[in-house]
Amino acid sequence: MSKIVLITGASRGFGKIWAKALLERGDKVAATARNIADLDDLVALYGDAVFPVQLDVNNRDACFAAVDQVNKHFGRIDVLINNAGFGLFGAIEETTEAQARAQMETNFFGLLWVTQAIVPVMRAQGSGHIIQVSSFLGLVALPVLGLYNASKYAVNGLSETLAAEVKGFGIQVSLIEPNGFSTDWSGASAVQTVDNEAYAPVKKAFFEAATPESWGKPEATAKAVLKLIDSQNPPLHFLLGKVAYPAVKQVYEGRLAEFEAWAEVSAEAHGH
Template identity: 85%
Template sequence: MSKIILITGASRGFGKLWAKALLERGDKVAATARNTEDLSDLVAEFGNAVFPVELDVNNREACFAAVEKTKTQFGRIDVVINNAGFGLFGAIEETTEKQARDQMETNFFGLLWITQAVLPVMREQRNGHIIQVSSFLGLVSLPVLGLYNASKYAVNGLSETLASEVKDFGIKVSLIEPNGFSTDWAGASAFQTEPNEAYGPVKKAFFENATPDSWGKPESTAGAVLQLIDSENPPLHFLLGKVAYPAVKQVYHQRLNEFETWKEISAQAHGH
């Protein structure tokens, strides 16, 4: 049976790739974008199987309306893919208040609003799958992406908690955590802070470490995402790309060693 899937940020990048892959295999997709003209090619190819929804995820009321429109259009919602988001490049000291708030508003709060909106639908159905597009930078961190890291750590904390709250309703939660991929995320969709020359060396080192091979091919992700959607027992954390796993493994090993080194002093702090 075909699935009904709501995807935010479907105008480009992962969102559009995955929407097309789902439509090609016969699923029905509610695709959101700030400008639905960006979805006209999907509509031309797939007709009524795709339902374009104009949406700025920063608007909470609009998020609830988008979910309601999708349920009215298709009768149910089997899967939500919270994909809308963008990257902010720059040192933490360089980041303006507006840049920091905008980053959290879209990457975290927009995802939260869609999640809150769809939960009553999925609870009533007694099934559903909420897929949050996070990043391996919600598990480890890199310099020059401080606010982006923070937004994805917040998404991970929220979603891990959500999974424990909704499992008895038959609702599954997964975090897709890609390493870098050659989407618009680091290009047209990205924002930059005003540079402070004091951070020149750390930025130089960061960009020199980003070799062409470290960026995955976006079109190669579709098969993996379809398998995640079809899984009876999907993982909570789902790494995408060959860079993510070794990076996360190394950092977690270092953390455990650090905890071990300080465990006696940590225990003493308990007081009894």
């Protein structure tokens, strides 16, 4: 039986790649984009299997209306892929209030609004899979991406809580946590702060560490994401790429060692 999948941010990058992979195998996709014309190529290729929806995820009312529209069109929604988001590059000191708020508005609040809209639909169905596109930077942090890191840490905390709250309704939750991939995330879709020369050495080290081999090929993720969608017991945390696992493992081992080193002091602070 084909699945009905709602994908936000389907105009480019991961969203479009995964939409095509799902459509190619016979699933039906409700694809959202700020500019609905960006979905014309999907409609031309796959016809009625695609339901294009204009959506700015920053608008909470629009998110609820879009989910309702999709549910009425297809009769159900089996999978949500909450993919809309962008990258903000720059030191924390350099980041303006407008940039910080815009980053959280889309990456966190936009995802939250779509999540809140989909849960009642899936709860009524007694089934569903909510897939949140986070990042391995929701588990570890890198310099020059402070607000992006913060938005993805927030997504992870929200989604771990959500998983516990909706499990009894037959709803599964997964976090896709990619390392860097060669999508528009770091190119045309990215926002840059105005440089403060004091951070030049930090930025130089950051960009020099990002070798061509460290960036994954976006098209290669489609097979893995289809396996995630088809899994009867999908993971809560799903790392994508060769860089993510060793990076997270190293950081978490370091955290555990630090907790252990301070364990007695921590226990004393309990008071009894």
